[in-house]
Each structure stands twice: as C-alpha cells, then as structure tokens.
Amino acid sequence: MxxxxxxxxxxxxxxxxxxxxxxxxxxxxxxxxxxxxxxxxxxxxxxxxxxxxxxxxxxxxxxxxxxxxxxxxxxxxxxxxxxxxxxxxxxxxxxxxxxxxxxxxxxxxELLLPFPGWSLPGVTGAGGLQALIKGGLPVAGERVVVAGSGPLLLASAHSATKNGARILRIAEQASTRAVAGFAMQLPRWPHKWLQSLQLFSPAYRPGSHVLAALGDDRLEGVRLMQQGRIRELPCDRLACGFGLxxxxxxxxxxxxxxxxxxxxxxxxxxxxxxxxxxxxxxxxxxxxxxxxxxxxxxxxxxxxxxxxxxxxxxxxxxxxxxxxxxNRAFALDPALAALCAPDTLVCRCEDVPFAALAAHCSWREAKLATRCGMGACQGRVCGAATAHLFGWQPSAPRPPFSPARIETLLRLDGQPPS
Structure with a gap:
C-alpha cells in the first residue's frame, strides 16, 4: 500500500x-x-x-x-x-x-579534515561536541580545545562552557585580517552582531589551526600552529570542524x-x-x-x-x-590539505591511510582499490575529506541510502512483509 x-x-x-x-x-x-x-x-x-x-x-x-x-x-x-x-x-x-x-x-x-591523531578517543567534531553535550555527555571540569573554522567553533565552545568545561583555546584557521573584516560588517545584521558578542571568548585565536592530536590510547594534548608558531596544549577533549x-x-x-x-x-x-x-x-x-x-x-x-x-x-x-x-571570511586555507602524514587514516571506517589514497586519481578508483567510503558512514566523512584533499567528486549514492530492515527492502518488489 x-x-x-x-x-x-x-x-x-x-x-x-x-x-x-x-x-x-x-x-x-x-x-x-x-x-x-x-x-x-x-x-x-x-x-x-x-x-x-x-x-x-x-x-x-x-x-x-x-x-x-x-x-x-x-x-x-x-x-x-x-x-x-x-x-x-x-x-x-x-x-x-x-x-x-x-x-x-x-x-x-560538518567537514572533518584528517590530521595525525584525529581518530583518538576524545576527538570529535565541533558540532559533534555540541550534540553530545545536549545528549547528556558530562564535560564539567574538562580542558577543551576547539579548532577549525567558522562561527560553529564559538557556539560549540559556548555550549561546553555552559556545562562546566574549561576552554583553553579556540583555534580559528581564518586570518586575523579576515576575521576582523567579517566582524566589521556584522552590524549590517544586528541580530548576528549581538549573537557574536554573546558567544565571544577570550580563548579565541585567529590564524591558528590544528597540526596533530597527541596521545596513545586517548587524547592527551593538541599541537597547534598559532600565528606561525607551534604550540602544544595538554587537554582532555578536542572538538575540530572545518565548516559545513x-x-x-x-x-x-x-x-x-x-x-x-x-x-x-x-x-x-x-x-x-x-x-x-x-x-x-x-x-x-x-x-x-x-x-x-x-x-x-x-x-x-x-x-x-x-x-x-x-x-x-x-x-x-x-x-x-x-x-x-x-563564506568569504572563513574560506579554508589551502595549507589545511597538507595536514595528513602518510599513515594518517582518512577513511576511519575501513582503516584506509592517506598514502593508500594518494596513489589514485579519482574517488571511484580509490574506492575500488582500498574500500574507502564503503564503511558505516558510506563516504559521508571521507568523501568530503577527499574532495578537499584531492579535488575528487564522490559518485551519487545508490540505494539503500540508510541501513534498513529486510522487510522494508522487500517493499521495493511490491512484497508486503509477512
């Protein structure tokens, strides 16, 4: 029916x-x-x-x-x-x-770009941290670093602060000049201007980006490039997202x-x-x-x-x-495409490292040879990452678009579940 x-x-x-x-x-x-x-x-x-x-x-x-x-x-x-x-x-x-x-x-x-250590427990997306906190994740007393690009970083840090976390750094990859230019235009949209004032944090640093997440079995710290200088900060949680x-x-x-x-x-x-x-x-x-x-x-x-x-x-x-x-102010720096080491996992579902992908010239070729994009997320994470890293365009998805029960799939042949 x-x-x-x-x-x-x-x-x-x-x-x-x-x-x-x-x-x-x-x-x-x-x-x-x-x-x-x-x-x-x-x-x-x-x-x-x-x-x-x-x-x-x-x-x-x-x-x-x-x-x-x-x-x-x-x-x-x-x-x-x-x-x-x-x-x-x-x-x-x-x-x-x-x-x-x-x-x-x-x-x-979220656009999640791979970097050394990004698969360690304790590393999430910036929006992912927000969702986890809303879902009940306790972060009180944790030392948190937020990195990546765009206004979502401030929103994520604000959510963590409201729930008792200590924000050590908000590392925004856009330059100081770009962020300042954006801020100067915000009064054209008063609601956004007031919102930015409410979310602003003294931990905010433009011209900064993540280099690596540090730790063995879980996150212990983060290495940042901040205004041309390398900084390392011990932390309990890293939330990193590079836009949408x-x-x-x-x-x-x-x-x-x-x-x-x-x-x-x-x-x-x-x-x-x-x-x-x-x-x-x-x-x-x-x-x-x-x-x-x-x-x-x-x-x-x-x-x-x-x-x-x-x-x-x-x-x-x-x-x-x-x-x-x-979008103009927070355009991604091309240098972010060079964060991966040869052994950095790009497809975390199928454990495919950067070096295995770099040997191929298209998404389809890499997928056939390495199983990149064939895991649980069906290329939603690594597909966007490889588009940024290599300029590849993932192919259109084929059904089923989400995991489904057998009785649901039977309806494709007009067979009602028994």
Whole structure:
C-alpha cells in the first residue's frame, strides 16, 4: 500500500519547518519527515542537557496546530522505488510515500579534515561536541580545545562552557585580517552582531589551526600552529570542524543538478528536477535565518502561491549577503590539505591511510582499490575529506541510502512483509 501526499518535506530543521508552515494554509496534505524524533534539526536538537530557544518551541507549537501537516519523526529515506515515490522506514515499519511535490531540506554536516591523531578517543567534531553535550555527555571540569573554522567553533565552545568545561583555546584557521573584516560588517545584521558578542571568548585565536592530536590510547594534548608558531596544549577533549558540507546525497540520487557541490535552485527554490524543490543548507551554507526564508519560499512555491514566495525575495537577498560575507571570511586555507602524514587514516571506517589514497586519481578508483567510503558512514566523512584533499567528486549514492530492515527492502518488489 502506498501513502499519497501533496507535499513531502525531507528534513525538519529551520528550512523544513518553515516550508511546512508556508504551505499549510493551502490545505494540501503535507508530510514532514526527519530522522530525529522531534522537529528542530541539528540547531534545535533535543536532549537531556538541551535548552531549546523560545523560537524553536513556538515553531513546534505552530506545526502541531496545522491539521493538514503530519510529522514523521525518527524516519529515514531508504530508496526511490519509482518517480515521485520514496521508500521510508521508522522504528516500527517501512512504507512507500507517493508525492506530487517534494521539498529537500536535508541540511548540512560538518567537514572533518584528517590530521595525525584525529581518530583518538576524545576527538570529535565541533558540532559533534555540541550534540553530545545536549545528549547528556558530562564535560564539567574538562580542558577543551576547539579548532577549525567558522562561527560553529564559538557556539560549540559556548555550549561546553555552559556545562562546566574549561576552554583553553579556540583555534580559528581564518586570518586575523579576515576575521576582523567579517566582524566589521556584522552590524549590517544586528541580530548576528549581538549573537557574536554573546558567544565571544577570550580563548579565541585567529590564524591558528590544528597540526596533530597527541596521545596513545586517548587524547592527551593538541599541537597547534598559532600565528606561525607551534604550540602544544595538554587537554582532555578536542572538538575540530572545518565548516559545513551540504547534504546532497538524496538530491543527487533523485537527479537534481549540483552547483558548487550544493543542490542548484532557481529563484523559486526549484531544483533542476520538475516538482522538486530544495531549501536550507543543502543548497549552500548561510545560517538558520537564510535557511528559514528559503524554506518559506519553497513552501509557498510548492503550494502554488508564487506571489507570497516573491514577497520574501528581498529578505532572502539580505541573508544571502550575510552568507557571502561569512563564506568569504572563513574560506579554508589551502595549507589545511597538507595536514595528513602518510599513515594518517582518512577513511576511519575501513582503516584506509592517506598514502593508500594518494596513489589514485579519482574517488571511484580509490574506492575500488582500498574500500574507502564503503564503511558505516558510506563516504559521508571521507568523501568530503577527499574532495578537499584531492579535488575528487564522490559518485551519487545508490540505494539503500540508510541501513534498513529486510522487510522494508522487500517493499521495493511490491512484497508486503509477512
């Protein structure tokens, strides 16, 4: 049996929530699907130590009040049985959803670049540390170093500090000049300017990047390049993230064109595939405000209300301006591609070192020869890393897109579970 909906939205972060709210007045049947239990995405993730902002709580209440919007939490996309159909699965069952319009709001993930020692226990992504803390990880009294690039470093350090950690250093790879130029333009977006003042830490050091995580069985310290000088700091935890990578896998599998490694969209947030829209960080990183307005435009467009969508264009342009300034200021230094030693693991799932990959000339060739990208993360970590290290473009994913139960996969052949 196939469930039929008018608009299917994949991803319940800021973009997905606003897409659903924008489309809801049309009266169309809308399903909002996410692999997290509750709407909010990574930015408003729940957990024992999570403190949701008022904005997130109000958006959830508005969604619950929409009788024609159904929220499917803890649900993953498994495959595409046919055009305008997706096989999905939650903890109880698998089923096929047929849709007239699809809005992809699949967000982004951290870019994790390999360096010596990055696989030691105690080393996580910057956003990963935030998620772990919200999930209940105790960090009180721990000495923490945060490194990488972008505003997420300050947010991660702020979360750790609120939960009792001691931040020794926030190592930002962007130069002092680039960070200062970014800060000077922030008053154009007063909310962001105030936010940066609230998050600022005296441990922040621009022109700094990680060289190695130190330790034998677990993290004991970190070696940094700071303003041209090598520094070593003993620490208990290292959180390291080099910005974000758009989650385009589902869009690619459906046939959506990419531009600058993000899903390409037009002024209506429509992708290259008819009746398929995209919004938020899967179309390029620009923060939750840009994702929200893009989601609203996509929702109005999918529901056929182009006048309402057009009215939001100036607001989107404003936040696109912020995104351009942000991405320019925190562009990655090419030197970060040289952090690996020959024995540094690049694919941690399959234990593939840098030297084994450097002998190949493409993602496909390296994957066939070394099993890089064939482990549990299915290339989500090492694929982005090799794109930065070697300029490789990982191939479009093939189903199943997520681990699935056999009874769910049987539905691809039209066989209901026994």
């Amino acid at each position: 196939i469930e039929h909906v008018d608009i299917l939205i994949i991803g319940a972060g800021p973009a997905g929530i606003h897409a659903a709210l924008a489309a809801a007045p049309s009266g169309l049947r809308i399903v909002l699907l996410d692999d997290n239990p509750l709407p909010g995405g990574q930015i408003w993730r729940d957990g024992p130590q999570a403190s949701l902002p008022t904005q997130a709580t109000r958006l959830r209440e508005r969604l619950q009040a929409c009788a024609n919007v159904q929220i499917q939490g803890s649900t993953r996309v498994i495959a595409r049985p046919a055009p305008h159909q997706l096989l999905v699965e939650n903890d109880q069952r698998g089923w096929i959803i047929g849709y007239a319009k699809l809005i992809l709001c699949t967000g982004a993930r 990578v758009p989650n385009t896998q589902l869009g690619e599998a459906l046939g959506c064109a990419l531009q600058d490694r993000a899903i390409a969209v037009d002024a209506w947030q429509a992708s290259s595939l008819a009746d398929h829209f995209a919004a938020g960080e899967c179309t390029g990183f620009g923060g939750s405000e840009l994702a929200s307005v893009e989601g609203s435009i996509a929702g109005h467009s999918a529901a056929g209300d182009q006048a309402a969508a057009r009215r939001l264009w100036p607001q989107r342009a404003r936040w696109q301006g912020f995104a351009a300034v942000l």
